[in-house]
Amino acid sequence: MAKSNSKVSETVIRRLPKYHRYLSELLEKNVDRISSQELSGLTGFTASQIRQDLNNFGGFGQQGYGYNVEALRGQIDKILGIDRIYKTIIVGAGRLGSVISMYGGFKESGFDIIALFDKDKDKVGTNVGDIPIYHFDMIEDYIKKYNVEVGIITVPKTGAQSIADIFVKSGIKGIWNFAPTDLIVPEDVVVESVRLNDSLLTLSYYLTEE
């Protein structure tokens, strides 16, 4: 969720991960430089939109040369904050929590998942991969002790707000929310929600429209 004091529009910000993704693929293919026209062909954004987007962060292109792929990716990484590591915990050690904790890609993006929490006594004390599962009662102490910065919520809708409240109270600054509900948090806490059901309903809409 965008914070109101953000200077760059949320629409532009949401395009940055896509630039990141395509530039990473170009780097893998050893491409050195790329024009906004070529980037347009890849991303589906118009060339002028691309130039405008990147100007927002201090235009890195050069007339007649295009963009240096590695430099541009480095700049976007910096803007996205990928160049640092966030200590991260997951609350809810069910199937979804386990999938997320096992997926290595999130660590590459800077989110290091160091613990899971659940209230199910059969799960507490076990591991998912090499990540330990602790009891709900430990969340607050753990966050403070290890300076956890990001919390992921994979509990059902009804429990989500109370987990968010514990996060906020304990000093967490960013929440990745998978529960299908809108969380209420103070202005200085960032919530990014993944709404799988909303996404599916959008698919349903376009299928119906045929």
Place this chain on the structure above:
Amino acid sequence: MAKSNSKVSETVIRRLPKYHRYLSELLEKNVDRISSQELSGLTGFTASQIRQDLNNFGGFGQQGYGYNVEALRGQIDKILGIDRIYKTIIVGAGRLGSVISMYGGFKESGFDIIALFDKDKDKVGTNVGDIPIYHFDMIEDYIKKYNVEVGIITVPKTGAQSIADIFVKSGIKGIWNFAPTDLIVPEDVVVESVRLNDSLLTLSYYLTEE
């Protein structure tokens, strides 16, 4: 992904699932009617935005009365196509595929998952819950035999496009894509992508901005 011949803007369409969610919660609480002002308080959209959004689909509100919650939810369900069932398969019976197949909420939204597909011989022939896992080789025949309309892709990035190609060839009209890549499909096929890593990078951006 929006199809270009769509009359209503994608921004409006992406707000509909949120209306659906809030109206469903109001119905659960036995609320009969609601004004656009009250809906604004719930959703965070402005009252005039709400009136405009709903006018797109043929204004259901009444001056001085507001909206009948049940009737409005019914109309939005219809617009979203929730009043019908899509036969759905998942390709990729790993952790993510299993989570999705076990989650009952998608069936309520009209997506009935009837089979999983994988190339891992240890998985083929087993079940996830009561959903059978078949071999990749069977995908095309299965789609045709059972008139499958929607395919969910939970394989890694490298395999995703070839699965999408098989889907298209076999007559699937909607794809829910979890692979972090942009799929190329004909105009009459709808792709809705869930980009977990993009979402996480957005969170990273807002955390960095602090």
